[in-house]
Amino acid sequence: MESFPARETRIGDLVVARALPIRERRMVGPWCFLDRYGPLTFSAGRPMDVAPHPHIGLQTVTWLLDGEVEHDDSLGNQSLLRPGGVNVMTSGGGIAHAEQTPRDHSGRLNGVQLWTALPDTVRDAEAGFAHVDHVPEVESRDGMATIFAGTLAGAASPAPYFSPIVGADLRIHAGHTLALPLDPAFEHAVLVLDGDAALDGQPLAPRMLHYLGVARSHADFVSADGGRVLLIGGAPFAEKILMWWNFVARTPEEIAAARADWESHRRFGDVRHYRGGRLEAPKLVQAARPAPMS
Ligand code: MN
Numbered sequence: 001m002e003s004f005p006a007r008e009t010r011i012g013d014l015v016v017a018r019a020l021p022i023r024e025r026r027m028v029g030p031w032c033f034l035d036r037y038g039p040l041t042f043s044a045g046r047p048m049d050v051a052p053h054p055h056i057g058l059q060t061v062t063w064l065l066d067g068e069v070e071h072d073d074s075l076g077n078q079s080l081l082r083p084g085g086v087n088v089m090t091s092g093g094g095i096a097h098a099e100q101t102p103r104d105h106s107g108r109l110n111g112v113q114l115w116t117a118l119p120d121t122v123r124d125a126e127a128g129f130a131h132v133d134h135v136p137e138v139e140s141r142d143g144m145a146t147i148f149a150g151t152l153a154g155a156a157s158p159a160p161y162f163s164p165i166v167g168a169d170l171r172i173h174a175g176h177t178l179a180l181p182l183d184p185a186f187e188h189a190v191l192v193l194d195g196d197a198a199l200d201g202q203p204l205a206p207r208m209l210h211y212l213g214v215a216r217s218h219a220d221f222v223s224a225d226g227g228r229v230l231l232i233g234g235a236p237f238a239e240k241i242l243m244w245w246n247f248v249a250r251t252p253e254e255i256a257a258a259r260a261d262w263e264s265h266r267r268f269g270d271v272r273h274y275r276g277g278r279l280e281a282p283k284l285v286q287a288a289r290p291a292p293m294s
Pocket of ligand 1: 246
């Protein structure tokens with residue numbers, strides 16, 4: 001197991017811990033981006049308010065532990081996400097969206113935002129959006145696995161993905177061991193979301209991405225006082241990707257073209273249900289610099 005600290009950054013007013021990409025680890029299977037935000041409470045304002053911005057070459061996956069997120073995109077989709085459900089947006093060759101705390105809210109926010117890189121064969125296919133209200137849960141006396149991506153412990157998420165993948169929110173009861181079968185063809189990583197957990201006798205430090213490598217056929221999670229762990233994995237992604245801002249591409253030219261199209265109001269469409277301006281693309285100083293926004 002290799003452990004890497006997430007780095008703190010900001011998206012508007014929202015402080016996030018970015019666990020992917022980091023210098024030492026760019027991807028885990030097709031997963032190429034992982035932001036952890038919250039838990040936080042608020043009485044005024046909106047902690048999440050990400051104005052319309054474009055994406056290419058990826059899926060955005062929004063998973064909540066608490067609170068609400070409203071999604072609006074340039075296809076006209078509107079969706080209110082709550083814990084237990086998942087929002088998966090597939091960019092195809094280009095889409096724009098906004099994510100924000102809705103007007104009616106619980107005053108709490110706690111979740112993760114992930115991206116998957118789309119394989120070359122489908123990355124220019126049609127854009128789409130899927131909201132799943134309740135993803136499958138597998139419960140035992142030791143805890144529960146909630147599967148928002150791919151298949152785990154015999155349960156499959158109905159959300160659409162385009163390469164072999166797994167994404168799950170694991171709850172381990174206090175004093176129990178949650179034993180899970182894993183696909184040995186996958187590489188996996190875990191991030192503690194709450195409480196305490198240990199794997200292979202090693203405590204899983206918080207705010208760290210713990211990379212488990214490939215060829216692991218099971219994982220037994222232990223918790224003293226109860227814990228919650230995010231598990232991500234998939235077949236190692238065979239293609240070399242280039243990430244810049246909100247784009248996943250293969251060449252600097254593709255990124256420059258996507259940036260130019262966003263700045264010229266081409267390709268991506270308008271997010272009509274969002275009130276307010278949109279995000280401007282940063283200057284294209286260095287195409288290979290990974291500075292994803294959300
Ligand atoms: Mn986004």
